[in-house]
Amino acid sequence: MATPATRETLKQYALRALGKPVIEINVDDDQLEDRLDEALQYFAQYHYDGIQRAYLKYQYTQADKDRMTTDSTESITKNSVTTTWKEGNNFIVVPESVISVINIFPFSNKSNMNLFDVRYQLRLNDLYDFSSTSMINYDIVLRHLDFLDHILVGEKPLRFNQHDNRLYVDMDWTNDLAVGEFMVIEAYRKMDPETHTDVYNDIFLKRYVTSLFKKQWGANLSKFDGVAMIGGVTLNGRQIYSEALQDIEKLETEIWSTFELNPAMMIG
Numbered sequence: 334m335a336t337p338a339t340r341e342t343l344k345q346y347a348l349r350a351l352g353k354p355v356i357e358i359n360v361d362d363d364q365l366e367d368r369l370d371e372a373l374q375y376f377a378q379y380h381y382d383g384i385q386r387a388y389l390k391y392q393y394t395q396a397d398k399d400r401m402t403t404d405s406t407e408s409i410t411k412n413s414v415t416t417t418w419k420e421g422n423n424f425i426v427v428p429e430s431v432i433s434v435i436n437i438f439p440f441s442n443k444s445n446m447n448l449f450d451v452r453y454q455l456r457l458n459d460l461y462d463f464s465s466t467s468m469i470n471y472d473i474v475l476r477h478l479d480f481l482d483h484i485l486v487g488e489k490p491l492r493f494n495q496h497d498n499r500l501y502v503d504m505d506w507t508n509d510l511a512v513g514e515f516m517v518i519e520a521y522r523k524m525d526p527e528t529h530t531d532v533y534n535d536i537f538l539k540r541y542v543t544s545l546f547k548k549q550w551g552a553n554l555s556k557f558d559g560v561a562m563i564g565g566v567t568l569n570g571r572q573i574y575s576e577a578l579q580d581i582e583k584l585e586t587e588i589w590s591t592f593e594l595n596p597a598m599m600i601g
Contacts, residue, residue: 337533340526344369347543351550360550368545375585376538377432377523380592383532384432389518391425393510401506423506424499430522434493434500438517537592541584548577 337343344365348358377383400422427434489509492501500518510516526532554570 337539338530339533340366340369343533343539343542346539347546350539350543351547358546358550359553360546364549364553365546368549369542372538372542372545373526375541375588376532376535379588380535380537381594382535382592383524384521384594385524386435387431387520387522389427389431389520391427391516391518393506393512393514393516395512397425398506398512423503424501425516427493427498427500427518427520428522429498430525431498431520432495432523433521434491434518435521436519437489437491437502438519439488537584537588541581544577544580544584548574548581551575551577 335346337346345353348365351358373383403422490503492503493499502516504510524532532538551570551572551574554568555574556570557568558570
């Protein structure tokens with residue numbers, strides 16, 4: 334099939350690109366599966382089409398509140414001296430598909446405007462007629478209010494590592510968020526190829542999988558390098574392996590320079 338839509342069809346596409354069935358590709362199926370997993374992981378880590386920006390909501394529960402009011406302790410003994418470390422439980426567990434957390438939406442009483450709110454008074458007195466009133470002053474005032482909120486209240490510090498799937502938010506969980514409220518998280522998560530099957534047909538992924546298969550094939554044949562086969566054919570696994578390394582280096586340079594997102598856009 335020229336348009337891969339599953340793991341198996343992508344695998345067969347790469348094998349045909351290497352010469353199957355005209356040439357026997359001496360690679361075990363488990364090795365192919367490992368290289369395919371490696372390619373998908375690399376694709377999701379560095380290619381902007383391998384991830385998607387998502388907004389995840391998390392409801393703060395009483396169990397979360399009870400857990401976050403206690404600290405985890407760890408004791409380390411060195412040279413007969415015992416040191417006890419305390420680590421806060423101020424984290425929430427995020428899905429394994431999340432690879433980076435950018436921000437959390439601010440939660441405050443901004444939506445509960447009353448008669449004495451500055452923005453309410455601005456809209457009441459200055460914006461009664463949108464057709465004859467300039468929006469410039471209103472926009473400047475809102476930007477100034479947002480800046481004051483940023484200075485006086487500040488943003489919640491975040492700490493995230495994709496390998497432990499924990500999002501640490503350094504804030505007062507007891508008072509800043511009430512039980513039952515939702516926290517909205519802005520993050521990047523991996524595209525699931527089983528759901529979005531067009532991932533398997535990505536031109537870069539197909540070329541990268543083929544190069545990894547070629548590298549594995551050359552590594553297997555290099556064990557028998559120089560052995561003469563029937564008919565005088567000599568195996569040359571080292572050349573196949575070397576060509577595959579060059580192809581992989583070229584593709585990885587291409588993905589870093591062309592398809593990788595700006596690192597400043599991905600935090601955590």
